[in-house]
Amino acid sequence: MTRVKKRDAFVDERYDILKRMLEERRGEIQDKLRSIRETRPADADQVKDTEEQSLDDLVREVDFALMQMKSETLAKIDEAMRRLEGGSYGVCADCGAEIAEARLKALPFATLCRACQEQRELEAASERGVRAFEPGFAKELSAEAR
Secondary structure, eight states: OHHHHHHHHHHHHHHHHHHHHHHHHHHHHHHHHHHHHHTSOSOTTSOOOHHHHHHHHHHHHHHHHHHHHHHHHHHHHHHHHHHHHHTOTTBOTTTOOBOOHHHHHHSTTOOSOHHHHHHHHHHHHHHHTOOTTSTTHHHHHHHHHO
16 A cells, blocks of 8 residues: 555656646746747838848748747647646657656657657658668768778
């Protein structure tokens, strides 16, 4: 009976830690998005020469790309929160193994364990015809370079 209580306490503690981690990450991203929106130039109606306009366009494009990436990350974090609430957070979607806590700290919305992620990357690289992950690839490259 006490073993079950200890297990439940461990699960509850892990849940709280993971939830807090996801909420902190979400807050950081929301702050960054807010900062990007607030620092955008308000002088859009001013007449500019071609160089100023090009630079302004570049800044807007970079800001937009950053906002898009941050928004996508927020969506992934929201999905991770749903998995946490549903009890499947931290479990590999492919093999069902527990995802290492270090991996979740680095990538809180990870859905795959490291081994399954590497396998997917190998398969994707193979489909694209990229051999960079194959053993001996570096040797082949250095031999071709000679």
